[in-house]
Amino acid sequence: MSSISLCIPAFNAAKYLPRLLQSALNQKIPFDEIIVYDDASTDNTAEIAKQYGATVIYGKINKGCAHGKNTMALASKSSWVHFHDADDELLPNFTTVTKKWIDTPLCPDIVLLNFEYKDGVTHEILGYPNYNRAKLIENTEKFVIENKLVNFAILCKDKFNAIGGFNTDPDVLYNEDRAFYSKAIVNRLSFDYESEVTCINYRQNESMSNSNLLKCCWAHYHVSEYLKNYFGQIYYREIAACYWENATQSAACKDWTLVRKNIESARRLKSFAPPKEKTLFTTVCKLNPFAAFWLREKMIRLFKPYLRRG
Template sequence: MTAAPQITLLVPCYNAARFLPRLMESVRGLTRPFDAILCYDDGSRDDTVAVARSLGLEIITGQPNAGVAHARNQLAAAARTEWIHFHDADDLICSSFLERLAPACDAQHDVVSCDADWVDEIARNLMVPWRYDPAALASTPLPHLLRNSMGLNNSIIRRSAWTAVGGCDESLQMWEDADVHIRLARNGARFHHVSEVLTISLRHADSFSHDHRRSWGCRVDALERYALAPGAGDIAPALVHESEHAASALALLGDRPTAERALALCRRLGARPPTTRNPLLKLLKPFVPAYSLLRLQATRRRRSA
């Protein structure tokens, strides 16, 4: 009989004192428990360390605050099991998470993932349903993950595969978790996906991710790097799609310089943005700057939505 995989829960913490008890309540409700739990305090200014210890958690302390990518890398380096799962302190985990995912943590796979819901913390209404195609992740994960970002809350990762790609890119303040999945796919990691919502991300007003301008800027940084990597021509359609998506979002946010960078990336990849079926916009494309057309298109779409 094959031994059950050993899996460590890794929790990066920054000012997480009010969230840790809630997370641990959901963790203790798991039908299959983690084999170990490890937290990293990234220079918190509240009682995170004291709260973690009161909950019986092992916690590493770091100073000064260096960002969540650094915290995750420190956690992965300290983990003592071959399989690791990162979970944000302010989110929830469903009771059957490990029961459903752990069986696929075997010699045939390097990343085992699930679907996720982003839910408003106060109203508890669904904001974003993150869904993935198991067949695409098994056969062609790289283009699928470029178009469908995956957070680390969603996955269990073989620690040796994590180490092979260098873990999180600490230069990215956001999108670092989506980026590491993309680099895992590019490095040949083998994915297995379970099409069930097994993790819940709670969105709240003071969340770091609400800085949309910075978030999309980090996304453009990552896309520019992917376009320079070997084999980028094979994923050019996905890179163009995501670059134009980023440019559209940045145009609505009024960040013209970063939007222009995304549009320039589209052109370097052989596209002529913006992509449109609107006859009027098609007519205007030779005469009106791409940024102006994209902003008009994005504004029209937002109003119609």
């Protein structure tokens, strides 16, 4: 029988940990191990983790989630690991569902999990990813490039450690999930998908991504560069679309240097306008892409300022 560890990277997470750890204890089949990496917290994160029976690994210096996850995977005694953000939650069926996968002899290296996306304040359900399993199986590389994949997955620990785990390069720190899955397809790890909902992902206004939108854009650009180096000749359209999307987000953050870099990278892949855009914007973009993004952003801020934070 295979075993699974719940691994929680935590920094000043005392506010959220009780909810997650209680949901871990509510599983019909217990986790074989629960590990919390305390990333040099200044609150009582470690004490709360111990109260719920978790093994605590202490980080002396704050190094971020990627480092914490890698450290926990190396320390884990289980054959499978699941990383879970401290401010999210598990449903009671999590281990029941995932055990069916890991006890299967031909289980893939990574099983993506379906989850409920919910507002952290109102608890309004915002949606579900509901990944297309057929497309994932048909062309895993293309699927990973085209889709936003987040932390919800179970991973074969030995395969995870063999490829070096998460990328700890500071350039991709704020796009760590995409960086990891990109690394996984480069190293030909196998994927599958579980459609039954097993987790809750809460939208938090103070989350790392929401609080650092521009840093996320820069990290996204660097991950796209990584993908381009490995797959640019095969999936040039899909990777170019990533650059165009990031150019839009970078313009919203008013970082015109990054807008230009995304445009230049997309054009090197022989893509001269974003796909699925309105005809007028596409036409202007083909003539002068930087001007197209600059003008559109000016119009948004002039006529629809509520769409922008600052």
